[in-house]
Amino acid sequence: MERKSIIGKHVKDHRYSYLLGFALLSISCLMQLVIPFLLGTFTDRLEMSLLTYREALRYALWMVLAGLAIALFRSVSRIYLFRLSRLLDMRIRDELFKHWETLSTRYFQNRRVGDLMSHAISDVSVIRDVTQGGIFNTLEAFVLITITVVTMVTTVDPLLTLFTLLPLPLLSVLAYRFKRRIQKESGEVQESIGNLTSRVQEFIAGIRIVKSFVQEREQIRLFDDDNRYAVATNRKLVKSNSLFGALSSAIVGFSFLVSVVLGGIMVLHGRISLGEFVAFNSFLSLLMGPIENLGKVVNTMQRGKASENRLLAILNTYPDVADDSNADPAIERIEGDIDIRGLTFRYPEAHEPALRDITLRVPKGTSLAIVGRVGSGKSTLVHLLVRLYNPPKGTVFIDGREISEIPLQVLRGHIGIVPQDQFLFSTTIRDNIGFDPKPYKDEEIEQAAKLAQVYDNIVEFPNQFQTALGERGVSLSGGQRQRVSIARAIIKKPSILIFDDSLSAVDTETEDRILEGLDDVMDNRTTIIIGHRISSVQAADQIVVLDEGAIVERGTHDSLLALGGVYADLHHKQLLDEATRGEPEWEDEAASVRPDERERAHRRPELETPSDTRSASGKIASTGGKAG
Numbered sequence: 001m002e003r004k005s006i007i008g009k010h011v012k013d014h015r016y017s018y019l020l021g022f023a024l025l026s027i028s029c030l031m032q033l034v035i036p037f038l039l040g041t042f043t044d045r046l047e048m049s050l051l052t053y054r055e056a057l058r059y060a061l062w063m064v065l066a067g068l069a070i071a072l073f074r075s076v077s078r079i080y081l082f083r084l085s086r087l088l089d090m091r092i093r094d095e096l097f098k099h100w101e102t103l104s105t106r107y108f109q110n111r112r113v114g115d116l117m118s119h120a121i122s123d124v125s126v127i128r129d130v131t132q133g134g135i136f137n138t139l140e141a142f143v144l145i146t147i148t149v150v151t152m153v154t155t156v157d158p159l160l161t162l163f164t165l166l167p168l169p170l171l172s173v174l175a176y177r178f179k180r181r182i183q184k185e186s187g188e189v190q191e192s193i194g195n196l197t198s199r200v201q202e203f204i205a206g207i208r209i210v211k212s213f214v215q216e217r218e219q220i221r222l223f224d225d226d227n228r229y230a231v232a233t234n235r236k237l238v239k240s241n242s243l244f245g246a247l248s249s250a251i252v253g254f255s256f257l258v259s260v261v262l263g264g265i266m267v268l269h270g271r272i273s274l275g276e277f278v279a280f281n282s283f284l285s286l287l288m289g290p291i292e293n294l295g296k297v298v299n300t301m302q303r304g305k306a307s308e309n310r311l312l313a314i315l316n317t318y319p320d321v322a323d324d325s326n327a328d329p330a331i332e333r334i335e336g337d338i339d340i341r342g343l344t345f346r347y348p349e350a351h352e353p354a355l356r357d358i359t360l361r362v363p364k365g366t367s368l369a370i371v372g373r374v375g376s377g378k379s380t381l382v383h384l385l386v387r388l389y390n391p392p393k394g395t396v397f398i399d400g401r402e403i404s405e406i407p408l409q410v411l412r413g414h415i416g417i418v419p420q421d422q423f424l425f426s427t428t429i430r431d432n433i434g435f436d437p438k439p440y441k442d443e444e445i446e447q448a449a450k451l452a453q454v455y456d457n458i459v460e461f462p463n464q465f466q467t468a469l470g471e472r473g474v475s476l477s478g479g480q481r482q483r484v485s486i487a488r489a490i491i492k493k494p495s496i497l498i499f500d501d502s503l504s505a506v507d508t509e510t511e512d513r514i515l516e517g518l519d520d521v522m523d524n525r526t527t528i529i530i531g532h533r534i535s536s537v538q539a540a541d542q543i544v545v546l547d548e549g550a551i552v553e554r555g556t557h558d559s560l561l562a563l564g565g566v567y568a569d570l571h572h573k574q575l576l577d578e579a580t581r582g583e584p585e586w587e588d589e590a591a592s593v594r595p596d597e598r599e600r601a602h603r604r605p606e607l608e609t610p611s612d613t614r615s616a617s618g619k620i621a622s623t624g625g626k627a628g
Contacts, residue, residue: 003315006308007131010088017084022139024077029143031073032286033151034066040279047274078136085132092124096314104320105388106348114198119314122193123307126186130304137297141290148283156280157272164259164284168291170251175298178244185237186303190310192230199226241299245292252288259284320348321387324404331406334414335399336495336526338362338385343395345384354380356550362542364399364495367527369537371567372546378530379420381546382498385528386415413437416489418502422481429458430465433487440491448491451521453514454483483514490518496526511535534571543567 003009011018042059045051096119100108108116152161203210203219210219259281266272272280343358355377362368370378384391387408396403403411424432433448434440445465449455457480461467469476476484482502489497511533531537538557545553545566553565560567 003312006092006127006311006315007088007304010084010091010131011135014084014087018081018135021077021081021084022143024073024080025136025139026143028070028073028077029140029147031066031070032144033147033283035063036279036282036286037155038063038066039282040275042275043278044273044275081136081139082132085128085135088131089124089128092127092311093120096120096124096311099315099317102319102322103317105383106320107317112194112198113201114196115194117197117201118190118194119310122190123310126190126303126307127311130300130308134297134300134304137290137293141294141297144290145287148286152280152283156276156283157266160259160263160266160272160280163262164255167251167254167258171248171291171294174244174247174251175294178240178298179302182237182240182244182299182302183306185233185240187306187310188233189230189237189303190307192226192233195226196223196230199223244299245296248292252291256281256284256288321390321408323407326402326405327407328401328405329407331401331410333410334406334495335364336414337364337399338368338496338526339397339400340381341395341397343381343384343391345380345389345391345395347380347389354549355384356548358549358551360544360551362526362528364526365524366541367522367529367539369529369531369540369543370546371531371534371537371543371570376546377549378546379500380549382417382500382528382530385496385498386412386417413492414495415498416492416494416496417498418482418485418489418500420501422478422485422502424469424476424481424484426469428463428466428468429461429484432469432484433465433491435488436492438492444491445487448487449484451490451514451518452483452487454480454487457483486514486518490521493521494525496528497522498528498530500530501532515539532570534574 038059042051042056045055100116149161149165199222203223210216263272263277263280267274267277338361340358340360343355344353345355346353358381360368370381372378380389383389384396385403387403391403393404394402398406398411425435430442430445433445442465446455449458449465458464458467486499486502489499512535515536527540529537529540534557537543541556543553543555543557543560544551545560547566553560553563553567555563561571562568
């Protein structure tokens with residue numbers, strides 16, 4: 001259901017609390033009427049020379065008590081109402097963050113980090129100001145204006161009240177004229193803040209690239225442009241606010257002028273007493289503050305409306321990927337039997353399909369390797385398996401069930417994936433490896449690190465597993481980040497393991513150790529490997545070669561070499577690269593791999609299938625190239 005208001009819903013949910021705050025504020029406003037009455041009576045007694053020293057002290061004491069009562073009730077009401085605004089502040093950020101977590105990856109790919117940060121910080125702060133000063137000033141103005149005008153009419157003179165207040169409705173006309181202008185300029189200010197935040201975030205994230213390419217001056221220029229734009233938008237808003245405030249003050253000042261001139265004439269003609277004149281102007285002084293505050297409220301409300309619209313645009317965005325209506329809540333785990341039938345997939349913004357007529361069967365406990373050129377659709381296939389995007393109906397099945405029937409939490413909870421970017425959080429190494437709702441013991445964390453061949457590196461740090469990483473794990477090398485990502489995936493002991501280019505940053509010796517260590521981990525688990533490096537994929541039960549989104553070759557390592565196609569060409573090029581770098585060059589083309597790799601590839605019995613030859617249980621746990 002689409003949300004139409006954030007502030008309205010908050011006020012409705014806390015209506016009784018706001019009523020209590022309103023009651024306290026009303027008492028404060030009523031108490032403010034006492035002082036003008038006392039001043040009027042005091043002036044009349046003084047004019048008639050009836051005021052005694054004792055009586056003057058009594059008037060002074062009552063004014064002090066009234067002032068203390070006003071301060072008490074006004075402070076308590078402010079604290080109470082402002083507390084509610086802080087609750088809204090916390091509530092919006094909480095809802096916003098939770099909603100972001102429900103949105104699909106496509107949403108975040110089309111938005112800048114700085115803009116999202118601006119929503120969570122700047123826009124929410126503006127909304128808080130609306131419910132803080134805006135609601136308080138509006139309530140105070142409503143109560144104080146109402147009771148003061150009624151008192152002025154009934155206790156002083158209706159005609160004087162009418163002429164004095166006659167200019168004030170012009171404030172409403174003024175507010176209406178400035179409404180759209182302030183709202184538009186407030187939106188531009190929030191946008192400029194988002195631009196600045198994005199620029200700083202992008203610069204910090206890419207600081208190494210900036211320095212490597214000597215782009216400091218260019219970055220300063222770009223930041224200066226964004227900064228100047230932010231200043232310009234703020235100046236426009238300040239100009240509008242100042243003009244609105246000045247015109248409001250002029251209208252209020254004209255009301256005072258009418259009061260002094262017309263009231264003075266009435267005093268001279270004996271229509272009202274001097275005390276009534278003093279009381280009337282005191283009442284009018286009480287009105288001026290709230291009336292001028294209404295001008296500020298108009299400004300705050302329009303800024304709040306602009307920010308609320310920006311936040312509602314997010315909260316009313318629904319995730320592209322969510323549990324379908326046919327999802328079976330009884331499913332608690334998956335076994336890992338994958339069946340893909342005639343899958344053709346096109347990204348929403350693309351004109352050509354990323355995958356074309358993919359038909360593939362990966363039985364439970366076997367391994368699949370996917371190789372191909374950059375952009376051939378390798379990573380897309382994996383993204384569909386974890387439903388980062390929705391595959392077409394009737395194309396992807398797991399354990400005989402269509403993937404949409406499996407709840408997302410169950411699906412993703414039983415898939416361990418090592419992504420290409422090896423993203424690590426700016427927390428400890430231990431927390432990064434144990435990044436899962438399930439708590440892990442130290443022994444499990446260490447064992448996962450050993451299997452991923454990163455344990456020896458971790459224990460060399462002063463704080464070992466409690467070492468805090470920089471943002472995105474920048475304090476680790478590329479290979480260390482990859483191995484920590486591998487440890488994070490395998491510690492879950494998932495039903496399906498996916499390695500997306502996860503060994504591209506390690507040397508071949510470390511790669512061999514990782515593969516050997518992961519043999520037991522992959523036992524009885526479905527494993528999918530994406531890679532370019534043949535040594536990373538050759539022991540898989542089946543290998544498919546993608547080109548322009550279609551499967552052009554499939555088989556085992558040996559059968560694909562014998563085929564002499566794309567896979568064989570890639571293999572030969574890698575052998576030449578190794579020879580060029582000074583690595584051993586094998587005399588026997590039939591060997592085609594290093595002896596230890598050949599032994600690992602051939603130590604399992606081969607099983608004949610209709611389309612290829614697969615080993616019975618050989619698996620692999622890495623990747624070696626850029627996925628498409």
